[in-house]
Amino acid sequence: MELNVLTLIYLLSSITFIIGLKNLSHPATARRGNLVAAAGMTLAILATIFLYKDEDGKPLHNYAWIFGGLIIGGIAGTFAAKKVKMTAMPEMVSLFNGMGGACAALISVNEFLHVNKHFHSSSADYQKILVDNNFFRTELIIIYAGLIIGSVSFAGSMIAWGKLNGKVKDFAFKGQHLVNLAILAAIFIVAIYTIFFELNKTTFIDLASPLFFLVLLLSLSYGILFVMPIGGADMPVVISLLNSFTGVAAACGGFLYNNKVMLTGGILVGAAGTLLTILMCKAMNRSLKNVLIGSFGGSAAGAAGGNGQAHGGVYKEVSLSDAATVLNYANKVLIVPGYGLAVAQAQHICHELEKMLTDRGVDVKYAIHPVAGRMPGHMNVLLAEADVSYDLLLEMEQANDEFRSTDVVLVLGANDVVNPAAKTDPSSPIYGMPILEVEDARMTIVNKRSMKPGYAGIENELFFRSKTSMLFGDAKSVLQQLVGEVKNL
Structure with a gap:
């Protein structure tokens, strides 16, 4: 009878895994999916400990080792997960x-x-x-x-x-x-x-x-x-x-x-x-x-990627006040988050800028590249932490359809995923990779710490385009100052 109960619990736990995985397919239900799957795993572990019997009908007996490992691993995992930064x-x-x-x-x-x-x-x-x-x-x-x-x-x-x-x-x-x-x-x-x-x-x-x-x-x-x-x-x-x-x-x-x-x-x-x-x-x-x-993205690729001089080496900067004015009076703004935004822990102040512009009648959305960041869904997780509405997140295909009607694109710490070389330069290591086509917008403002190449180690010709302006500085500091400038307009 106990074996039947254990089998039934295993079946129930398997169902929770499937439900949890299904919920992970959308940011709005991802948290619930994790909780459902975790509950199923907890049930399966406890059922195995107390109901499992070997071929001779003997139950598990080394409870001290089992629960010792569970407690140590649980505590270590909990502290690690709570302490870790989004970056x-x-x-x-x-x-x-x-x-x-x-x-x-x-x-x-x-x-x-x-x-x-x-x-x-x-x-x-x-x-x-x-x-x-x-x-x-x-x-x-x-x-x-x-x-x-x-x-x-x-x-x-x-x-x-x-x-x-x-x-x-x-x-x-x-x-x-x-x-x-x-x-x-x-x-x-x-x-x-x-x-x-x-x-x-x-x-x-x-x-x-x-x-x-x-x-x-x-x-x-x-x-x-x-x-x-x-x-x-x-x-x-x-x-x-x-x-x-x-x-x-x-x-x-x-x-x-x-x-x-x-x-x-x-x-x-x-x-x-x-x-x-x-x-x-x-x-x-x-x-x-x-x-x-x-070996895409390694040091060799970076060496082959060229340098700023290959694109003329000329870029223009935009002041904070001018950037704030352009954003404030735009009809439509798309924000492109990247790893630089995560490094600066600037997702919350970014959300504040988004809400402020929205309150002033600006249509603000986020353009998400599927491989932006350092892991699948990195930008989605980052923005979800700041309570950004999931309805504002556009996938790459959707965003590319909207860039042509966008007044301003604000690129925050993204690099390789907006590099036009992927479309124009057959010699580039990223040639053929679909990108966010931000160059189609009327104006692009790129926030970076410096002109150094991105994680793939190659130069970005977008920075030297006529419609692109550079806004240098730490993403969090720059966004805080932008918020202040917009408030004063």
Whole structure:
């Protein structure tokens, strides 16, 4: 009866995951979706602790270790989430995603050691497995899959975390792609040899452990090397891809433990992450192969991107008072938020400026590029924190339709996502990436700290266009002064 109750709870929890994921598709319901899914996960964890019984009918007994881990992890996660700034949110996502990958890999390690220990304890058990090794071969496939995918996700996420916080720099060497492919091939060759050829031999026990940990080492190395050369505007895609890896690895753990809720959760995360990766690649007009092999956004790309002199090196500035006057008397204003807005923590004062202009009869909306910031949906989360109405957020396609009828575009800390070189310069590393076509507006005001290139490391020819004016300074300080200037008009 208890097993039926546990299965029912797992089914209920799986439903909450689906409902939560559905609610995450819109900013207005995202918070509720998180709460629903979290409630389902809490229910599944408690049900597993108190209702699960093993094959011998014995319940879990190591409650001190279980609740100790839950308490320590819960406290650490809560403090980390509350303390993190919006600018560091992508780093936290990468870090937490890496922990999920490590957990999945450790499950595979634990299950392999458990099975190996069982074989060593009894030659009869070993002979029984050899007679009917199809079941064990299937289990080995799942163990290796969880190990490889989880290890790649962990190592890659740690490198992504380091690159996002500036501690790890883009690194590439000649022939690195060939080295990466060689390591990947070695991983599959060793795993396939162990599972399909060595299993039927009496030497399996002696060779299995060294080969297994060789695969672990190679997988960690591959995770590091395949993320190291990727940088710039491709980081949101990489984070999304690694997130899908973690989901698939968790699903492997669900197979191993015959745990339906773990399997469902892993499949949902893997599928959602994969779809998001595809959508983001489409938004950048790039294939996933180009993202992983092209090293787009790295230092090399930056070197190829040219400099201000390639565009004439002439730009014009606008004063705060002139910018405030233009915004105040405009009929329609579109605000383009970027990472610079997040760095300055200026989303609240930006919302204040938006409300002030709206009260004066100006039609104000926000243009959101799908890969703006350092993670998928970064700008949406940033503006939601400031209570910006979701109805004011325009996706890229909608915004591009409205730029031609816009009087003023205010670009706040965005760079690569408004660079016309993506449309006009075939030699540019970002050529072909859809952008926010702010140059179509009657006037563009760009707020930046300096003329330095953006995260992709390439110069932005928009800054030298005749309809563009630069407004230098920290986004928060500039917006505060703009608010003051508008109040005085």
